[in-house]
Amino acid sequence: MYVAGTVPSEPGRRPIARGRDEASEEDVYRQHPQLAQLLRTEFNSLVVGHSNGDVVYHYLPPMPPRIHAFVYLCDREQAQRFSQSLDFLNLLVKAPQSGDEVVAASLRFLASFNEDNRGFLVSAGRELSRLLAGEPQRLNAILRRMRP
Amino acid sequence: MGVVTSGSLSKGVEVKLDGRVSTEEMAVGRFVSIEGKKKRFFGLVTDVSLGAIDARMATNPPDMSDPFIAEVVLGSAAYGVLKVLPKLVWDVGTGQMQPAKTVPQPFQVVLEATQQDIDLIFGQEDEKRLVIGNPLDMEVKLCLNLEEFVSLSSGVFGRTGTGKTFFTHHLLNGLIQKSKAVNLVFDMHSEYGWSWRGQHGRQEYKALRQLFPSRVAVFALDEENARRRGLTPDFIVRIGYDQVEAPDIEILRDTLNMNELQVDAVHRVSHRLGKRWLSSFFEVGDRGEIAERSKEWGENEQNLGALYRRLDTLRRLPFLTPEVSEDAVDRIMHYLKSGVSVVLEFGRYRDYTSYILVANLLTRRIYDQYREQTEQARDDAGRPQPLVITLEEAHKFLSPELARQTIFGTIAREMRKYNVTLLVVDQRPSGIDPEVLSQLGTRIAFRLDNAEDIDAVLSGAEDRSELRTVLSRLETRQQALVFGHSVRMPVVVEVEAYGATDYYRRFGFLEPAEAKRQVDKDIEDLFK
Ligand SMILES: Nc1ncnc2c1ncn2[C@@H]1O[C@H](COP(=O)(O)OP(=O)(O)OP(=O)(O)O)[C@@H](O)[C@H]1O
Ligand SMILES: [Mg+2]
Numbered sequence: 001m002y003v004a005g006t007v008p009s010e011p012g013r014r015p016i017a018r019g020r021d022e023a024s025e026e027d028v029y030r031q032h033p034q035l036a037q038l039l040r041t042e043f044n045s046l047v048v049g050h051s052n053g054d055v056v057y058h059y060l061p062p063m064p065p066r067i068h069a070f071v072y073l074c075d076r077e078q079a080q081r082f083s084q085s086l087d088f089l090n091l092l093v094k095a096p097q098s099g100d101e102v103v104a105a106s107l108r109f110l111a112s113f114n115e116d117n118r119g120f121l122v123s124a125g126r127e128l129s130r131l132l133a134g135e136p137q138r139l140n141a142i143l144r145r146m147r148p
Numbered sequence: 149m150g151v152v153t154s155g156s157l158s159k160g161v162e163v164k165l166d167g168r169v170s171t172e173e174m175a176v177g178r179f180v181s182i183e184g185k186k187k188r189f190f191g192l193v194t195d196v197s198l199g200a201i202d203a204r205m206a207t208n209p210p211d212m213s214d215p216f217i218a219e220v221v222l223g224s225a226a227y228g229v230l231k232v233l234p235k236l237v238w239d240v241g242t243g244q245m246q247p248a249k250t251v252p253q254p255f256q257v258v259l260e261a262t263q264q265d266i267d268l269i270f271g272q273e274d275e276k277r278l279v280i281g282n283p284l285d286m287e288v289k290l291c292l293n294l295e296e297f298v299s300l301s302s303g304v305f306g307r308t309g310t311g312k313t314f315f316t317h318h319l320l321n322g323l324i325q326k327s328k329a330v331n332l333v334f335d336m337h338s339e340y341g342w343s344w345r346g347q348h349g350r351q352e353y354k355a356l357r358q359l360f361p362s363r364v365a366v367f368a369l370d371e372e373n374a375r376r377r378g379l380t381p382d383f384i385v386r387i388g389y390d391q392v393e394a395p396d397i398e399i400l401r402d403t404l405n406m407n408e409l410q411v412d413a414v415h416r417v418s419h420r421l422g423k424r425w426l427s428s429f430f431e432v433g434d435r436g437e438i439a440e441r442s443k444e445w446g447e448n449e450q451n452l453g454a455l456y457r458r459l460d461t462l463r464r465l466p467f468l469t470p471e472v473s474e475d476a477v478d479r480i481m482h483y484l485k486s487g488v489s490v491v492l493e494f495g496r497y498r499d500y501t502s503y504i505l506v507a508n509l510l511t512r513r514i515y516d517q518y519r520e521q522t523e524q525a526r527d528d529a530g531r532p533q534p535l536v537i538t539l540e541e542a543h544k545f546l547s548p549e550l551a552r553q554t555i556f557g558t559i560a561r562e563m564r565k566y567n568v569t570l571l572v573v574d575q576r577p578s579g580i581d582p583e584v585l586s587q588l589g590t591r592i593a594f595r596l597d598n599a600e601d602i603d604a605v606l607s608g609a610e611d612r613s614e615l616r617t618v619l620s621r622l623e624t625r626q627q628a629l630v631f632g633h634s635v636r637m638p639v640v641v642e643v644e645a646y647g648a649t650d651y652y653r654r655f656g657f658l659e660p661a662e663a664k665r666q667v668d669k670d671i672e673d674l675f676k
């Protein structure tokens with residue numbers, strides 16, 4: 001997931017600040033139920049793998065996801081299974097859309113599912129070092145952001 | 149440890165180190181094995197360097213002070229590289245060990261060698277193998293095959309204070325304990341007989357006679373010196389004038405400061421005057437008859453006069469006497485024949501004139517007897533037991549100028565023909581005749597700093613340039629590179645520490661109280 005944001009449903013309409021006297025965010029939405037209709041959250045997602053039955057592939061599927069296909073967050077088990085291999089890193093770092101922050105954040109996220117959090121980050125870091133040896137500045141920036 | 153990435157047989161193979169192994173832990177000279185499917189290679193690390201998969205890393209180095217980043221980068225983008233010289237191949241199927249004639253396949257795994265590997269190559273301690281220490285950075289025992297060791301001459305080299313004398317003691321202890329040779333030690337600094345002190349005199353170490361009371365005899369050139377140390381030598385060596393021959397004088401050319409003409413005259417005079425030539429010549433000079441005789445013999449008067457003055461200085465050596473009642477060579481031979489090693493202490497007479505004169509003169513005659521015995525022997529059983537002659541400051545005898553004239557040069561060149569070999573100990577191998585060096589079967593090289601000395605030690609050896617880096621990285625003491633015919637491959641050894649109680653016990657030495665208990669027990673057992 002990258003470039004996520006909440007924007008007005010109607011382009012051009014700027015949201016107005018609300019809830020000065022409310023105690024929490026939920027109270028704001030409760031007081032102004034229309035807000036849920038007026039705002040919408042969008043994100044992009046970069047495909048770094050797919051699965052067919054039980055088999056996980058760390059490269060692009062033959063076809064992109066269909067329009068209206070439902071999107072779910074990976075559960076713990078899926079994330080663990082996917083992060084058994086680091087072959088997807090190539091797709092991740094070479095995609096023009098994904099910046100250093102995305103690479104670092106997604107690895108930190110995957111690491112959180114791993115028993116050996118640090119071990120995972122070290123292996124991922126090593127793989128990155130090989131992929132980005134020619135771009136040491138970028139490598140350094142990413143590594144700094146994924147320190148456990 | 150890492151994987152093989154490239155290489156050739158002549159230059160060695162390159163090994164990319166694992167991230168887990170720090171280059172800081174890798175020393176040149178370490179022993180490694182390379183694991184193949186059918187074969188296992190054994191080799192020596194000859195160089196350690198650093199690599200990066202992209203040169204651009206150097207302009208933007210990662211922040212290695214951060215432990216995480218350091219852990220990531222080492223072994224991936226930046227890594228250590230070992231140069232390994234493969235020397236032996238072990239065929240896993242047939243169990244055969246052979247010199248390496250090929251290189252391992254790419255990407256084979258490199259491991260630290262184990263005790264089993266070492267045993268496989270160098271053997272385990274037994275009646276002919278002596279533990280000489282452990283391979284560099286490994287806690288396993290490394291053995292030297294003494295039978296092979298004594299079959300050719302050998303050398304222990306290293307700059308001063310590196311541990312040559314200590315290691316030579318260890319070798320001699322092993323040779324005597326395992327009865328692999330009878331020894332004759334020319335002990336210039338009186339270190340090999342009873343005891344000696346280390347460099348700073350802190351500790352006294354037990355030497356041959358104390359460890360092997362019944363198998364070592366100590367001869368002294370300087371009785372007074374021995375007695376002052378509270379010791380009673382087995383024999384006081386005196387050399388008679390009539391035992392000195394022209395070649396013995398010739399090799400003293402430098403120390404007596406003689407020129408070519410005088411050397412030639414020595415040969416003519418000794419030929420003319422016969423066996424007692426030296427006494428007779430002294431008489432001529434003493435009576436002031438040099439001028440007269442010069443005419444009679446057709447010699448140049450001035451030349452002969454100069455020769456007389458130079459030879460006269462020999463008379464200041466108290467061990468050189470007109471007559472001797474008992475011939476030192478007979479006594480030495482008597483001991484050697486019964487398997488008793490002889491240490492000849494020089495005491496105060498550490499000047500090179502004494503050392504060279506005595507060592508050469510005695511050895512020449514002993515060697516003659518060995519030659520005779522060997523030539524008369526009909527079979528192996530009749531051959532004398534191998535004799536090893538230990539010679540410190542060997543370059544004094546084996547310099548390019550002298551090696552052809554001294555008996556030691558002959559022994560080194562004639563190799564094992566007559567069961568006599570040399571164990572030369574020296575600080576300056578570059579001062580030794582290259583031909584002699586090339587005849588040394590096994591060489592033990594401690595740290596040497598001078599480039600000429602390093603070249604000399606390695607002369608004629610395989611893989612010289614690789615061994616040169618190994619040699620120049622040795623610690624300043626107690627580490628040596630051992631190579632040559634009695635070891636299957638070159639190896640860096642951290643030599644055995646000398647002098648602990650356990651050390652002496654290994655060679656059968658018991659403290660007096662302990663010895664008494666042992667005797668009591670033996671008696672008890674006898675009457676059981
Ligand atoms: N195997 C050893 N066990 C214990 N100490 C050792 C050993 N080898 C060397 N040493 C230490 O190093 C010092 C120097 O060793 P050694 O006297 O053998 O040097 P060397 O090479 O013979 O020097 P030189 O050329 O001056 O005779 C010793 O005094 C001792 O303290
Ligand atoms: Mg010494």
